[in-house]
Amino acid sequence: MGKKQKRNKRIAVALSGGVDSSVAAALLKRAGSEIVGVFMKLNNFSSESEKRARKVAEILKIPFSVLDLRKEFKKRVIDDFLKEYKKGLTPNPCVVCNKEIKFGLLLEKALKLGADFVATGHYVRKTGNKLLKGKDKEKDQSYFLWQLTQKQLKRVMFPVGNYTRMEVENLAKKFKLPFGKVKKSQEICFISKTIEDFLKRYLKLKPGDILNKEGKVSGRHQGLFLYTIGQRKGIGLPQGPYYVLNKNLKKNALIVTENEKDLLKKELFVKNVNWISGKKPKLPLKVMAKIRYRHQSAPATMYKIPDTKYRVLFSSPQRAVTPGQSAVFYRGEELLGGGIIC
Numbered sequence: 001m002g003k004k005q006k007r008n009k010r011i012a013v014a015l016s017g018g019v020d021s022s023v024a025a026a027l028l029k030r031a032g033s034e035i036v037g038v039f040m041k042l043n044n045f046s047s048e049s050e051k052r053a054r055k056v057a058e059i060l061k062i063p064f065s066v067l068d069l070r071k072e073f074k075k076r077v078i079d080d081f082l083k084e085y086k087k088g089l090t091p092n093p094c095v096v097c098n099k100e101i102k103f104g105l106l107l108e109k110a111l112k113l114g115a116d117f118v119a120t121g122h123y124v125r126k127t128g129n130k131l132l133k134g135k136d137k138e139k140d141q142s143y144f145l146w147q148l149t150q151k152q153l154k155r156v157m158f159p160v161g162n163y164t165r166m167e168v169e170n171l172a173k174k175f176k177l178p179f180g181k182v183k184k185s186q187e188i189c190f191i192s193k194t195i196e197d198f199l200k201r202y203l204k205l206k207p208g209d210i211l212n213k214e215g216k217v218s219g220r221h222q223g224l225f226l227y228t229i230g231q232r233k234g235i236g237l238p239q240g241p242y243y244v245l246n247k248n249l250k251k252n253a254l255i256v257t258e259n260e261k262d263l264l265k266k267e268l269f270v271k272n273v274n275w276i277s278g279k280k281p282k283l284p285l286k287v288m289a290k291i292r293y294r295h296q297s298a299p300a301t302m303y304k305i306p307d308t309k310y311r312v313l314f315s316s317p318q319r320a321v322t323p324g325q326s327a328v329f330y331r332g333e334e335l336l337g338g339g340i341i342c
Helices: 019-030 047-060 070-086 093-112 165-174 195-202
Strands: 010-014 034-041 064-068 117-119 124-127 130-133 208-211 217-221 243-248 253-257 264-275 285-290 298-304 310-319 326-331 334-341
Touching: 010 019, 010 093, 019 034, 019 047, 019 117, 019 165, 034 047, 034 093, 047 064, 070 093, 070 195, 093 117, 285 310
Parallel strands: 010 034, 010 117, 034 064, 208 253
Antiparallel strands: 124 130, 130 334, 208 217, 243 253, 264 310, 264 334, 285 298, 285 326, 298 310, 326 334
């Protein structure tokens, strides 16, 4: 028997129907890879996206399949989102979806079907076993990928990470992909209107008192889960402006302040920390920390505390540290890991 001929790498591309994943597929096809387009059906209003993804697969002349993950997505992402809000927290569902669905279920299914890699349209770069910020600093999506493990990282590709969004849009024209008038993707894919509407639909409102810092009643709130730390609009108090400072779940009370400086905090604590390298670094550790997606990362030092949590001490105070959100840690361009603010 002669030697087996070395085959091209087989790559499953998560086609969302958006320009980024479509260009990712086109770039891989151009590079000579054997690719298949996979659309993940995650909700009941994704038919337009599915049509666009199918059209892209036709243009690129690649096989296309639909994975119906609605049941798993509801259980692992939507139910978790509602459960966290019910606890008075402000979760980030995209972080959970990347861990559980895109680089969890999709990766598992793709590998079982014979793929070597899964590729997505994320603006992030991979070099060896490290994850780096995307070239386009405005579009960089590394913040959402802090829960990835080395095992997953070995099997994923990010073809548009070395391009800016403008370059990606120009490539879409060059590849003759149908994206002239497509709206940019919405913030949370399973919410068609606003988060408030969604929460009101699935969670029972429990009105309670609005208190100032001294504990004096200033008014009534509609339900604690409708408010987030640092929020100014929609509190419903006269005069002001007022800012949401805290939530007291035991008393079902919303704590507000008129002094925006009260929102500044120099430290936070994180739990469920994941290090991309798979190894715990030596502490204390100097990092650049980001406490929400659009937050400007800030210098901080991380310390281990006796239980499983970490203490993050900032060089200067940060506004509206929000429990439930992700705090993500960088060294230069490299994503080191992250955790959940508690």
